[in-house]
Amino acid sequence: MDDTTGGVRIRRGDPGDAPAVLGMLDSAVVWMNARGNTEQWGTAPFSEKPERVEQVDRYLTEHLPYIAEVNGTPAAALVLDSGPDPRAPITPAQESERFVRLLVSDRRFAGQKLGAALLAHAVDETRRAGVRLLRVDCWAGGGGELVAYYERHGFTRTETFLAGTWPGQVLAQRVD
Numbered sequence: 001m002d003d004t005t006g007g008v009r010i011r012r013g014d015p016g017d018a019p020a021v022l023g024m025l026d027s028a029v030v031w032m033n034a035r036g037n038t039e040q041w042g043t044a045p046f047s048e049k050p051e052r053v054e055q056v057d058r059y060l061t062e063h064l065p066y067i068a069e070v071n072g073t074p075a076a077a078l079v080l081d082s083g084p085d086p087r088a089p090i091t092p093a094q095e096s097e098r099f100v101r102l103l104v105s106d107r108r109f110a111g112q113k114l115g116a117a118l119l120a121h122a123v124d125e126t127r128r129a130g131v132r133l134l135r136v137d138c139w140a141g142g143g144g145e146l147v148a149y150y151e152r153h154g155f156t157r158t159e160t161f162l163a164g165t166w167p168g169q170v171l172a173q174r175v176d
Contacts, residue, residue, distance in 0.1 A: 008114060010121050013065030013077060020067070020074035020106075021056050022047040027107040039166070040139040040146075059102055066121055068105075068114045076105035076114035080122055084137060089161045090170055093133055098126040100136035119153045126175045133172060137161070140169035147171070 013021070025046035033043055046052040059065055059079045068076040079102040084090045100122060105114045126134045136155060138146045147157065147169045155171035162168065 007070070008075075008112070008117050009069045009072075010066055010117060011069065013060055013067040013079075015057065015060045017065065017067055017074060017077070018053075018056055018060055021060065021065075021077045021104070022053065024074075024077055024104045024106045025052070025056070028104050031107045037142050039141055063101060064098075064125070066118060066125075068118055070109055070112065070114070074106075075109040075112070076103075076118055078103050078118035078122055080125060084135070084170075088137060088168075089163060090137060090168075091159055093135065095133055096131045097133040097135055098122065098129065098131050100134070103136070115149070116153060123154075123173065123175055132175050134175050135170060135172045137168050137170045140167040144169075 025041075029041050029043070029045055032038070032040055046056065064080040066078045066080070067074045068078075078100060081099045081101045083092065083097060084099050085101065100119075103115055103118060122134060126132075134155075135158070136150055138150060140147055140160060150171045151157070153173075155173045157169060158172045159170045160168065161170065
């Protein structure tokens with residue numbers, strides 16, 4: 001299903017979007033590193049790490065990917081799944097859920113509220129599926145800016161976790 005709001009078109013993603021999504025992730029790594037954040041996603045571009053390229057391929061083939069386009073250019077991506085990565089140390093939900101596995105935007109489109117548009121789309125897709133719980137996990141380091149971002153978009157903190165030395169936060173939103 002395509003959704004166009006405020007000049008932003010949101011469409012289902014597919015394997016052909018892999019180069020664009022990798023470009024978004026690479027630009028995010030450069031941006032984070034320039035701000036002193038080397039812990040969240042490291043310092044190497046996703047496109048140069050075979051395991052990360054494979055991860056993006058899985059996201060686009062095994063899950064529910066959505067691409068936000070601006071004037072026909074892929075500018076942000078969101079991936080939904082029926083639960084968290086099974087390898088993540090996260091308590092399973094006691095009900096059906098949708099889980100945001102990835103939310104990223106190309107830094108060239110910063111400030112256009114593409115993440116907000118994709119999160120609103122995730123809420124709509126969760127509701128359409130008859131599911132009432134939308135969750136996400138994110139990096140909780142760096143002063144908690146990312147956690148605060150999700151809270152501004154209707155999510156509430158539920159549990160913290162540690163994946164090696166990577167501090168994580170799970171957040172949830174009830175969808176009615």
